[in-house]
Amino acid sequence: MNAIVDVRDLRKTHGRGPLAAQALRGVTFSVGAGTLTAITxxxxxxxxxxxxVLAGLDAADSGYANVGGVNLTAASARELTLYRRRQVGVVFQAYNLLPSLTAAENVEAGLEFLSLSIAEKQRRAREALSWVDLDGLADRFPAQLSGGQQQRVAIARAIAREPALLLADEPTGNLDRDASARILEVLWNLTRHLGCTCIMVTHDLELAGACDRTIRLSDGAVVLAADESGVRHRHRSGVALQAAAEQAWARAGHR
Ligand SMILES: Nc1ncnc2c1ncn2[C@@H]1O[C@H](COP(=O)(O)OP(=O)(O)O)[C@@H](O)[C@H]1O
Ligand SMILES: [Mg+2]
Structure with a gap:
């Protein structure tokens, strides 16, 4: 496996003293490039x-985390800043769009730190919106979009910089089943057709079953790292979701 994410014995405690919470107690796993992984x-x-930690937003206490050749556990503040700007995209359960900007402008805002011309930013924003199947809605404001559409704008914003790794923390937590399936379609197609690697935290076992792999955490450690075939056999509906994703990609006329 060509690993893009390599995590070994990662440990992290939040806070100190009696209130300290040991969030990671020695997490070890790796993720292959161009795959979609669920964390449950x-x-x-x-x-x-x-x-x-993988987003470069928080520092581990000990252990090793390497993403795309960047050793996050040894990187300087400057290296982490560049890593966050260029190599990783993050989406959360809350869409965090700026309400006064259109969908396209929100995506352009994600390109802020890249030295690109305005025309190039606009072109990249439109392209990213097309990857998430929102071509026709680029000029709408967030309030004029459904929750699922807003989350797809947030994904477009995260991927417009073409990061090697996209991290999604419960991206469907506020969405109904159909909107969640659309998000899965988008993430699946980003990995299959655009070469992005994606790690998604989800409580939804059907969505997890449509991913290449599920990594299950319990009490700060990995308790199951099921491979592709094992997961697909257990969740047949996941296979249907994958097929729907491929069809949606073809319908949208992408390459
Ligand atoms: N910033 C923080 N300060 C103190 N404790 C935290 C902080 N973030 C998370 N924790 C604690 O660390 C543990 C793991 O939290 P978290 O990583 O948010 O878990 P999950 O996303 O699986 O719900 C929990 O016990 C939580 O209360
Ligand atoms: Mg959480």
């Missing part, structure tokens, strides 16, 4: 902490 596990088991 009960509330409080460390999923968001793990994603924060």
């Amino acid at each position: 596990g009960p509330s409080g088991c460390g999923k968001s902490t793990l994603l924060s």
Whole structure:
């Protein structure tokens, strides 16, 4: 496997003293380039902490985390800033769009730190909106979009910089089944057709079953790292979701 994410014995405690919370107690796994991985596990088991470390937003206490050749656990503040700007995209359960900007402008805002011309930013924003199947809605404001559409704008904003890794922390947490399936379609097609690697935290076992792989956390450690075939056999509906994703991509006329 050509691993793009390599995590070994990662440990992280939030706070100190009697209130200290050991969020990661030695997490080890790796993720192949161009794959879609689900992370599942009960509330409080460390999923968001793990994603924060991989996003370069939070520092681990010990262990090793390498993403695309960047050693996050040894990187300087400057290297982490560049990593966050260029190599990783993050989406959360809350869409965090700026209400006074259109969908296209929100995506352009994600390109702020890249030295690109305005025309190039606009072109990239339109292209990213097309990847998430929102071509026709680029000029709408967030309030004029459904929750699922807003989340797809947030995904477009995260991927417009063409990061190697996209991290999604419960991206469908506020969405109904159909809107969740659309998000899965988008993530699946980003990995299959655009070469992005995606790690998604989800409580939805059907969505997890449509991913290449599920990593299950419990109490700050990996308790199951099921491979592709194992997961697909257990969740037949996941296979149907994947087929729907491929069809949607073809319908949208992408390459
Ligand atoms: N910023 C923080 N300060 C203190 N404790 C935290 C903080 N973030 C998370 N925790 C604690 O760390 C543990 C793991 O949290 P989290 O990573 O958010 O889990 P999950 O995303 O799986 O629900 C929990 O016990 C949580 O209360
Ligand atoms: Mg969480």
